[in-house]
Amino acid sequence: MNAEVNIDGLWPDGAGAGRLGDGSVRVDGLVPGDRATVRLEHQRGKVWRGVLESLTAPSPARRASPCPWSASCGGCDLDVLSPDARRDAVASSVARTLGLADPPVFVPSPRDPGHRARVTLELRDGHVGFHRAGTTEIVPVGACRAARPEVEAALQVVARWVASDPAASTSFSSVELRSDGAHVVAALTRRADAPRGVAALPDLPDVAVGGRVARGDTTSRLEVEGFVLEAGPESFYQVNLEVNQRMVAWVVAQAAEVKPERVLELYAGIGNLTLPLARAVGVPVVAVEIAGPSMRDLRLNLKKAVGAVEAVTCDVGRYDLRANPYDVLVLDPPRAGAGPALARALEQRPRRVVYVSCNVPALATELSRVRGYRVTDVRLFDMFPDTHHVEAVVVLDRC
Numbered sequence: 001m002n003a004e005v006n007i008d009g010l011w012p013d014g015a016g017a018g019r020l021g022d023g024s025v026r027v028d029g030l031v032p033g034d035r036a037t038v039r040l041e042h043q044r045g046k047v048w049r050g051v052l053e054s055l056t057a058p059s060p061a062r063r064a065s066p067c068p069w070s071a072s073c074g075g076c077d078l079d080v081l082s083p084d085a086r087r088d089a090v091a092s093s094v095a096r097t098l099g100l101a102d103p104p105v106f107v108p109s110p111r112d113p114g115h116r117a118r119v120t121l122e123l124r125d126g127h128v129g130f131h132r133a134g135t136t137e138i139v140p141v142g143a144c145r146a147a148r149p150e151v152e153a154a155l156q157v158v159a160r161w162v163a164s165d166p167a168a169s170t171s172f173s174s175v176e177l178r179s180d181g182a183h184v185v186a187a188l189t190r191r192a193d194a195p196r197g198v199a200a201l202p203d204l205p206d207v208a209v210g211g212r213v214a215r216g217d218t219t220s221r222l223e224v225e226g227f228v229l230e231a232g233p234e235s236f237y238q239v240n241l242e243v244n245q246r247m248v249a250w251v252v253a254q255a256a257e258v259k260p261e262r263v264l265e266l267y268a269g270i271g272n273l274t275l276p277l278a279r280a281v282g283v284p285v286v287a288v289e290i291a292g293p294s295m296r297d298l299r300l301n302l303k304k305a306v307g308a309v310e311a312v313t314c315d316v317g318r319y320d321l322r323a324n325p326y327d328v329l330v331l332d333p334p335r336a337g338a339g340p341a342l343a344r345a346l347e348q349r350p351r352r353v354v355y356v357s358c359n360v361p362a363l364a365t366e367l368s369r370v371r372g373y374r375v376t377d378v379r380l381f382d383m384f385p386d387t388h389h390v391e392a393v394v395v396l397d398r399c
């Protein structure tokens with residue numbers, strides 16, 4: 001069965017959203033302002049899943065994708081929208097998902113394109129590519145306009161190496177390129193059954209294999225709020241350096257505003273938030289992180305800290321939240337969210353919570369379960385231009 005639909009928004013996962021009868025429809029690849037004929041595949045509750053048959057009237061906000069690999073790669077799923085139209089569509093979608101009256105403030109990326117400081121390339125059969133979004137399939141790409149120029153230059157070196165040396169893609173399955181603005185570190189993952197002795201990316205100066213230094217300097221130095229934080233190749237590393245700086249400044253200001261007496265920070269990584277936070281609040285901060293490499297870097301970075309920080313290596317799910325009292329909670333969990341740890345952390349009734357999330361649907365689910373707090377601010381940071389993804393910072397105050 002086909003239907004003619006007008007797309008007037010985005011679902012949280014970036015699919016086009018429209019009304020259909022007394023329900024709605026979701027169609028991958030459509031954007032607000034499109035009118036299209038779609039084939040209705042199946043219905044769950046009042047939501048139909050539609051597949052695009054023909055675009056009868058494209059949205060006036062559409063543009064030709066600026067990337068020749070975009071349709072197959074899928075990494076930049078909204079690059080067919082002008083930057084302003086994408087910003088409005090993403091902010092409106094977040095407002096709907098979080099149940100806000102108005103779209104939140106949207107802090108743009110100073111670099112767009114050329115914003116990604118970190119990309120992971122898959123190496124297979126003499127090709128270099130990205131995982132097709134949501135699959136294990138590899139899409140070969142010749143370039144990536146989202147990557148910072150120095151990362152793109154390194155990508156070209158990787159592509160030449162893989163094309164010219166058959167041992168390259170049989171020995172290594174992937175390479176992550178990460179830039180701190182000054183140099184690019186290439187971190188290779190070796191295949192389990194790989195032959196030994198294959199030269200790893202001989203034309204790049206700073207190379208790690210399996211997390212160990214193979215050549216050069218494999219430490220990235222992340223500049224944030226006047227600190228220079230060291231990150232080894234296996235530690236968590238932010239994707240957009242300039243947006244990260246803006247995001248950190250905002251998070252720290254929100255936490256400091258209520259003049260806390262003690263702060264608990266969950267999911268601390270290498271201390272991207274921790275060090276600026278400790279200096280700004282001037283009171284003890286407890287920082288919890290599970291991963292060994294990030295924790296090693298955090299402890300190293302804390303030697304530069306201006307405040308009293310206790311670093312705790314622990315799974316947040318197992319951390320004894322009563323061990324250290326806190327009146328402000330800052331958390332920045334991975335994509336899956338904090339899960340039950342959020343409710344447990346709120347049992348201590350901190351006055352303010354600053355929640356950083358790169359996954360708005362997971363955030364919405366968790367916020368819907370929170371009692372005794374109200375959302376007093378939501379701000380979006382454009383960490384991932386040309387996509388439906390965004391970094392959200394939510395401030396919750398105790399009622």
Ligand SMILES: C[S@@+](CC[C@H](N)C(=O)[O-])C[C@H]1O[C@@H](n2cnc3c(N)ncnc32)[C@H](O)[C@@H]1O
Binds near residue numbers: 236238268271273288
């Ligand atoms: C989104 S990153 C944020 C890191 C840091 N706040 C930053 O701004 O760079 C999430 C961090 O949580 C850590 N993590 C993931 N699951 C965890 C858990 N169950 N307990 C503690 N830390 C965890 C990861 O290792 C990672 O460093």
